[in-house]
Amino acid sequence: MVRLSPAQYAAACELYLGHGAYFPLIAAVLNNAQDGAIYADCVEQPAQVYVEHAFGFAQVFGRTVPAFEQALQRYLLVDKQFLSAKVRLYTPCIPAFLQRSECHELRSWRQHFQLDPSGTASTGAAVGTPARDASLVAADASHVDLIEQAFGVVGRFWRTREDFANHSNAVLALVEGQAAALCYAAAVAGDRAEIDVLTLPAYRHLGLAKAAVRMFNQRCLAQNVMPLWDCFTNNTASMGLCQSVGFLPLGEPYPFFTINR
Structure with missing residues (x-):
């Protein structure tokens, strides 16, 4: 899991535009209009990306890359070195590790309009x-x-x-x-x-x-x-x-x- 610099955001932004579940708070980080952190499986042509707004709203998108999801699991559930006090994770697409029963207590439901x-x-x-x-x-x-x-x-x-x-x-x-x-x-x-x-x-x-x-x-x-x-x-x-x-x-x-x- 590699943290991208702003100069490397373009490929991740392109991937997001084809993703479907669009949240302006996430896109604003990808556009470098608001602060946050972007992590990807690689720099040049990322297949899976995690975006975290400085306030804590976050999203995972792209196709599943097992090594990336393993590193993301450690980041979210073990190390917990977030930008804010909590991560608020939009998951129209759910990483496999969050589908486990022990994570059900972290889950609620939202509606997009x-x-x-x-x-x-x-x-x-x-x-x-x-x-x-x-x-x-x-x-x-x-x-x-x-x-x-x-x-x-x-x-x-x-x-x-x-x-x-x-x-x-x-x-x-x-x-x-x-x-x-x-x-x-x-x-x-x-x-x-x-x-x-x-x-x-x-x-x-x-x-x-x-x-x-x-x-x-x-x-x-x-x-x-x-x-x-x-x-x-x-x-x-x-x-x-x-x-x-x-x-x-x-x-x-x-x-x-x-x-x-």
Whole structure:
């Protein structure tokens, strides 16, 4: 298992584009737009690749190379020298060692979604008016401090505050001038955006998240960027919200592994 340098990412990126299960957070590392680590079975023409975002989201893709999977098993389950405190592993394709019974406790289920751009719930002219005199703002650099103070996410995925302001398409919901909810892209890659949405506890059940997501979708579609959504199947609030604003499932739920240090 060889760690690639950024100058060696191109072949791994090409392999990923033909893989099928596409996650912008993974593609952003492969594009060297966000920080992370990439490991492959070889440098020149990799057959199997493991990508790990600095925040911990990760994916394995390519055809099975036994020696590579053996080294990856040691890295994930024995040495555990992750970039973050835990690995959050997307596994539409599951390495053999994670299919063993002793790994079942690491597994949960997630569902991948893509926006239906023709759906009126996502693209109607009216974003929707949330309750309690709330307002929606297309966030820019002037809102970064407020977003960071309220949600602490500015540096979670993006390298710099400027990257967040310029590329996340963030929509901020304000109530009486106070930050209440946020919808933004954790990553944008290959003309697809990975949605993250948060509402502070005091402002939940007011329609703020739904209105912010709808405006976020409109911002993305105006730039020919397709919003994607991914969440745990037992997160009923997230599952319900995304479908209520026009997202459709991409295939069946898939296994997701959380591996702590």
